[in-house]
Amino acid sequence: MQTLRLAPDSIEKAAEIIRLGGLVAFPTETVYGLGADGFSPEACASVFAAKGRPADNPLILHLCDISQINQVAFDIPNTFYLLKDFFPGALTVILKKSDKVPMEVSAGLPTVAVRFPKNEIARELIRLSGTPIAAPSANKSGRPSPTRAEHVLADLDGRIDAVIHGGDCEYGLESTILDLSENTPSILRQGVITEPRISEKIGAVLLTQNAKDAPKAPGMKYAHYSPRAKVTLVSSANISKMTEKINALALSRENSAIMATDETFSAYTHGIVISLGSRADLDEIARNLFATLREFDKRGVSQVFAETLPTDGIGAAIMNRLIKSAGYSIIYV
Ligand code: TXA
Ligand code: MG
Secondary structure (H helix, E strand, O other): OOOEEEOOOOHHHHHHHHHOOOOEEEOOOOOOEEEEEOOOHHHHHHHHHHHOOOOOOOOEEEOOOHHHHHHHEEOOOHHHHHOHHHOOOOEEEEEEEOOOOOHHHHOOOOEEEEEOOOOHHHHHHHHHHOOOEEOOEOOOOOOOOOOOHHHHHHHHOOOOOEEEOOOOOOOOOOOEEEEOOOOOOEEEEOOOOOHHHHHHHHOOOEEOOOOOOOOOOHHHHOOOOOOOOEEEEEEOOOHHHHHHHHHHHHHHOOOEEEEEOOOOHHHOOOOEEEEOOOOOOHHHHHHHHHHHHHHHHHOOOOEEEEEOOOOOOOHHHHHHHHHHHOOOOEEEO
C-alpha cells in the first residue's frame, strides 16, 4: 500500500478515507493519532494490524462535540460535566460504553475511552468524517509516540492509507487518562492535565498508573516509548554527582549517547550529547522528549544515558514516560 502524504488543507480527502474504512494518521495537540472509523469493527481491527498492537489494548474514541457523548457512553457521572473546561483538550476519560461501540475499540472491556482533541485539524477531520474516530498513537507498538508526521512515516509508511502533515505537536506527550467509570475517579496515565488541575474540579482522585502488576489501562503493562537503543536513567539528589556518573558510564560504553538538559550540556565530554531543553521549562522538555529518543535511533546509538528530571507539573508525566522507555532501569547515585 502507498501511504498518501496529505497537506492540512486536504482534510476532506482524509475524511473520505476514514468513511471508506481506511487508516489516516493525523495531528493532535498531544501526539499524532492513527485514525479509523470508530463505529466500524473492520476498520478498528486494521489499526491493530498496522501497529502490531496487542489485541487486549483498547483504543481511544475521538469526538468533536460534547453532545456526541451519549452515542458512545451511558450512565455518565456528574464529574464528567465538571471537567468541561478540559474539553476540548488533553484529557481522556473512561466511561461505561454504549452498545454502539464495537468490541474492537474497547478490546472486550465494558468501558470506553473518550477524548475531545483541541487541534483544529483533528476536530475538522472528525467533523467531516461524520463518525467518532478511534485512534491510538500513530507509532509501531512499543515505539515512542510520534510528534511529527515524519515519525509516523518512519514507523508506518506503506502500512496505512494516509498521513496529514500538521507540523509539530503542541505538547508532545499523550493525554491524561482519567477513569470515571467507577465510584472513585482515578488517573490511569499521567499527562498534560495534571492531578491538581483535575482535583480542583472534582475533588480527590486516585493515582493508579504505577500499579505495574494489574494496570487498569491495559496499555500500561506493555513495554513503551522505547527507542532501539537501551535507555538507562541515572538519578541523584545532586546534579553534579548525576552528571559525573553519566559521563563515566558514557566513557565506559561504546556507541553511547547522553540525553542532557541545557543546564548540564557542557558538563558532558563523551559520546553524542543532545539536550532536551531547559530544566526550568518542562513544557519544552515534554515537546522534545519523543523526538529526541527517535533522534538517537537515527544516529545508530546503542545505549542512551538519561538524566532524571524535576517531577513538578508536567514533569510527573515526563518521568513516567522516561522510566518506561528505560524499562525501569534506573541507577541511583
Ligand atoms: O494523547 C493521546 O491520548 C493520544 C492521541 C492520539 O489522542 N492517544 C494515545 O492512545 O495515546 P494510545 O492508544 O497510545 O494509548 C491509549 C491508552 C492505552 O494505554 C489503553 O490501554 C488505554 O488508553 N485505554 C483505552 N481504552 C481504555 C479503557 N476502556 N479502559 C482503560 N484504559 C483504556
Ligand atoms: Mg500509544
